[in-house]
Amino acid sequence: MVISEVDKKIIRALQNDFPIVSEPYKAIAGEIGISEESLMQRLALMKEKGVLRKMGAVLRHVDVGFKANALVVWVVPEEIMDEVAQKMCAHPAVTHCYDRNTAPNWPYNFYTMIHGDSEEYCAKLVKQLSDETGIKEYELQFTEKEWKKTSMKYYME
Amino acid sequence: MELTAFDKELLNVLQGGIEFVHKPYETMANKLGVSEERVLNRLTELKKAGYVRKIGAFFNSDKLGYSGTLIAVKVMDEYLDEVAERINEYPEVTHNYQRRGEYALWFTFITDRPERQAQVLAEVKALPGVVSLMDLYSQKKYKIDVRFKLK
Known part of the structure; x- marks a missing residue:
């Protein structure tokens, strides 16, 4: 999908907080100078094309009870990676699942983020994912501190 | 501020996505069986209390x-x-x-x-x-x- 100048305006307006008012799209459309209808149509198209990943909310997960968060790095053979990914992604506690390149002394090529109310829960889940997929080489990296978490601001120049 | 059972339902619905409709919060309210006003008021409070990091668009x-x-x-x-x-x-x-x-x-x-x-x-x-x-x-x-x- 080619991103037009109007799309860029939409993206700039929507990457900030979405208004909690009765007619939020109308408010944003007014700011951009397009109709509410064309804003909603354009957003629906962006969603369909995968440009817009989601229109929704992200919570402060630690505050709502997900106190234990771990990046789990795995060594997964390339030829079974898609299959392993499918199994791991099926679990709702797995929010992110990526392949990544390796580095010297760093054989891990597959990454998952998992979240739970305790480290015990996370460890148990990881054991279960390991059993389900047969992947035995992995490491848990629990989050100790969030230094920064923001959304990217696109097209700011 | 503690999350009530209603708050949890509301946040679950909100995380599911905001629809591209004229009054998206009313759509959420209908799903939850409450008034639009209640959804707007409570979301504003939950945002202010810090439970909601961001409401909006997430781009790829x-x-x-x-x-x-x-x-x-x-x-x-x-x-x-x-x-x-x-x-x-x-x-x-x-x-x-x-x-x-x-x-x-x-x-x-x-x-x-x-x-x-x-x-x-x-x-x-x-x-x-x-x-x-x-x-x-x-x-x-x-x-x-x-x-x-x-x-």
């Missing part, structure tokens, strides 16, 4: 001509806070986490200028206390679905 950087990567930094303990703060200063750094492991800092870097990434990584590598860093590029994003089901 790859499709906007940007490219992101994950950087892991091995850093000497006594320099950890200082290095983390310096990394935070870059606007292209969207996430920066301290983790228990050999590499203590993990940050994401998003840019539409590859030369800018090379420059920043060189700067981070040169910070006092930084032992080494790894640029962990992803080609296959199997899942990104950040939803926390509240019970």
Whole structure:
């Protein structure tokens, strides 16, 4: 999908907080100078094309009870990676699942983020994912501190 | 402020997505069987109390001509806070986490200028206390679905 100048305006307006008012799209459309209808149509198209990943909310997960968060790095053979990914992604506690390149002394090529109310829960889940997929080489990296978490601001120049 | 059973239902619905309709909060209210006003008021409070980090649009950087990567930094303990703060200063750094492991800092870097990434990584590598860093590029994003089901 080619991103037009109007799309860029939409993206700039929507990457900030979405208004909690009765007619939020109308408010944003007014700011951009397009109709509410064309804003909603354009957003629906962006969603369909995968440009817009989601229109929704992200919570402060630690505050709502997900106190234990771990990046789990795995060594997964390339030829079974898609299959392993499918199994791991099926679990709702797995929010992110990526392949990544390796580095010297760093054989891990597959990454998952998992979240739970305790480290015990996370460890148990990881054991279960390991059993389900047969992947035995992995490491848990629990989050100790969030230094920064923001959304990217696109097209700011 | 403690989350009530209603709050949890509301946050679960909100995390499911906001529809592209004239009155999206009314749509949510209908699902929950309450008034639109109640949804608007309570969401405003939950946002203010900090339970909701962001309501809005989440874009796919790859499709906007940007490219992101994950950087892991091995850093000497006594320099950890200082290095983390310096990394935070870059606007292209969207996430920066301290983790228990050999590499203590993990940050994401998003840019539409590859030369800018090379420059920043060189700067981070040169910070006092930084032992080494790894640029962990992803080609296959199997899942990104950040939803926390509240019970």
